[in-house]
Amino acid sequence: MSEQTSPETAGAKLIDGKAFARNLREQTRLEVTAFHEKHAVTPGLAVVLVGNDPASEVYVRNKALETHHVGMRSFMHMLPETTSEASLLKLIDRLNDDPEIHGILVQLPLPKHIDPHRITNAISPNKDVDGLGEVNAGRLSVGLPGIIPCTPLGCLMLLKSELGDLRGLNATVIGASNLVGKPMALLLLNEGCTVSVGHIDTKEPAALARSADILIVATGKNGLVKHDWVKPGATVIDVGITRVPTANGKTKLVGDVAFAEVAPIAGRITPVPGGVGPMTIACLLRNTLKAARMSVGDKGCKESGQKNWLPY
Numbered sequence: 480m481s482e483q484t485s486p487e488t489a490g491a492k493l494i495d496g497k498a499f500a501r502n503l504r505e506q507t508r509l510e511v512t513a514f515h516e517k518h519a520v521t522p523g524l525a526v527v528l529v530g531n532d533p534a535s536e537v538y539v540r541n542k543a544l545e546t547h548h549v550g551m552r553s554f555m556h557m558l559p560e561t562t563s564e565a566s567l568l569k570l571i572d573r574l575n576d577d578p579e580i581h582g583i584l585v586q587l588p589l590p591k592h593i594d595p596h597r598i599t600n601a602i603s604p605n606k607d608v609d610g611l612g613e614v615n616a617g618r619l620s621v622g623l624p625g626i627i628p629c630t631p632l633g634c635l636m637l638l639k640s641e642l643g644d645l646r647g648l649n650a651t652v653i654g655a656s657n658l659v660g661k662p663m664a665l666l667l668l669n670e671g672c673t674v675s676v677g678h679i680d681t682k683e684p685a686a687l688a689r690s691a692d693i694l695i696v697a698t699g700k701n702g703l704v705k706h707d708w709v710k711p712g713a714t715v716i717d718v719g720i721t722r723v724p725t726a727n728g729k730t731k732l733v734g735d736v737a738f739a740e741v742a743p744i745a746g747r748i749t750p751v752p753g754g755v756g757p758m759t760i761a762c763l764l765r766n767t768l769k770a771a772r773m774s775v776g777d778k779g780c781k782e783s784g785q786k787n788w789l790p791y
C-alpha cells in the first residue's frame with residue numbers, strides 16, 4: 480500500500496481500506512477459480528435479511544453483488560419484518576442441510592421480537608461465516624482456528640499489513656459488542672498485544688485510549704474520540720459508521736473518531752468511509768471460501784497461492 484497523507488491528516492498516514500479490500504477480493508476471485516477447477520464446487524453464500532432497514536438493505540445487496548464478482552453463488556432471502564423466530568429458525572435448518580450452501584449469514588440488527596443469539600447460534604458452525612455462534616466464538620477465545628467475525632478480521636488484516644508483528648504492543652478496544660469489540664480484543668490478545676477494553680461503564684475511557692499504540696473504536700457514537708484520547712503516533716482504527724445530515728440538506732458518513740482533530744496526532748488512521756467498512760464484505764467472501772474448503776477437506780492456502788499478507 481502506498482504512503483498516503485492529505486491536508487486534513489497532516490502527518491498521519493491514511494490506511495486505505497478500500498484499496499486493500501479491492502486487492503483482497505481479487506485474490507479471493509483467483510482462489511475461487513482454482514478451488515472450482517480442483518473440486519468442481521462453486522462456493523455458495525446465503526444471506527438472510529428480516530425487515531426493511533434501509534442501511535441493511537444496501538449491505539445485503541452489496542454482499543450479493545460482491546459474491547457474484549468473485550465467482551461464488553449468492554442466495555438471498557428477504558423476509559418481512561413480521562417473520563417469527565420459529566420460521567426463521569426453520570429456514571436456517573434448511574440452509575444448514577443444503578449442500579450447495581457453504582456459508583450462511585443473517586443480517587444484523589434483527590427485529591426486536593427475534594433473539595439474535597438464538598439465531599446466530601442455530602447456524603451450523605461450519606457454515607457460520609459471521610463467526611458469531613458459540614462454537615466459533617469459543618474457538619477464538621481459546622486460540623483455536625475457526626471462523627472469525629468479518630469486521631474484526633478486516634481490522635486485523637489492516638493492522639498486520641501496516642505494522643507487521645503486533646507482539647508487545649498496547650492495544651485498546653473501545654466498545655465491547657459481540658460483533659466487533661469482544662472478538663477484536665481476543666484477536667489482538669492472540670497476536671501478543673497487551674489488550675484493554677473500554678465500554679459504557681468504563682470510568683476514564685480517554686486515559687485508557689491514550690495508553691494505546693493501537694486504538695480500535697467501535698461504539699457507534701460519532702465523534703466520540705477526540706485529540707486528547709490519542710497517543711502521538713498511535714494507529715487508530717475507526718469502525719464506527721453513522722450517517723449525519725449536512726448543511727446543504729444531504730447526508731454524509733462519519734466515524735466514531737473526530738477525524739480532523741485526531742489525524743494530525745495519529746501515526747496512521749483509517750478514514751470513514753473507505754477504511755474498515757469495505758473490509759467487512761471482503762472478509763465475508765474469504766470466510767465463505769474457507770467454509771467451502773472445509774466442506775471438501777481442502778486446507779487451501781499454499782497451492783492456491785495465498786499471499787503472506789493474509790493472516791487467515
Ligand SMILES: Nc1nc2c(c(=O)[nH]1)N[C@@H](CN(C=O)c1ccc(C(=O)N[C@@H](CCC(=O)O)C(=O)O)cc1)CN2
Binds near residue numbers: 752
Ligand atoms: N450479520 C452481520 N450483520 C452486520 C455486520 C456483519 O458483519 N454481520 N456488519 C455491519 C454492517 N455491514 C455488513 O453487514 C457493513 C457495514 C459497512 C460496510 C461498508 O462498506 N461501509 C462503507 C460505506 C458504505 C456506504 O456508503 O454506506 C465504508 O465504511 O466505507 C459494509 C458492510 C452491521 N450488520
